Amino acid sequence: MELRAYWKLLRRRWLLALIPALVVLAIGALTYQRPPVMYNAGVRFLISQPPAPDAATSDEDGYHTWLESEYLANGLSNWVQGNRFGVAVSEELARQGITVAPGEISGRLATDTARSMMTLSLSHSDPELLPAIIAAAVTVIQEQNAMAIPQLGGEAAVVRQLDDPVVNRVPPGLRSQLDLVLRVGLAIAAGLALALFVDYIDPTLHAREDVEALGLPVMGEIPSQKR
Secondary structure, eight states: OOHHHHHHHHHHHHHHHHHHHHHHHHHHHHHOOOOOOEEEEEEEEEEEOOOOTTOOOSHHHHHHHHHHHHHHHHHHHHHHTSHHHHHHHHHHHHHTTOOOOHHHHHTTEEEEEETTEEEEEEEESOTTTHHHHHHHHHHHHHHHGGGTOGGGTTOOOEEEEOOOOOOEEEOOOHHHHHHHHHHHHHHHHHHHHHHHHHHHHOOOOOSHHHHHHTTOOOOOOOOOOOO
């Protein structure tokens, strides 16, 4: 089909092609809610195994010490991302008289590891509550990490906090900003597909070319009246 034929088709079915987009746009406008303002705070830790009283100082032992620290950082990162850590932080906050559900903590934590360093970050909509949650998470990591790493034999790893958490406002994500635009675009594509389908099953002859395509001779043509 030539571009001119597509253009004629869209001129005939333009309203049908736009209906899905208009419906999606109307629903989106009626149900639109501004994305919540989120805040984020993060802290870094250096993690190592408790030094043994008779620790050697050779280069080989030093290498194993750094390697063990890397394994500890990975192990603690996996623990922090689990739901039990959220429960422990929630219980620590409860002892301070602050009520925060475990799911509100576990679902908003993120961790990253690099060698023996672990980074913990938390996003929350309440900038006043966020420092308390971070502080409770730091306490749990430092005081309860022995139960998360059985290889330590019940002895807590050395977790040294490197930063004081700073609360920063997080801009809305790109997805939340483009959500309505993407839905309208998909609705336009669906409307075009619908217009093509309706025109395909429509037996009406709209132009001289439609008659000639059937192999029938055209005896005459009445031009459309222009306003």
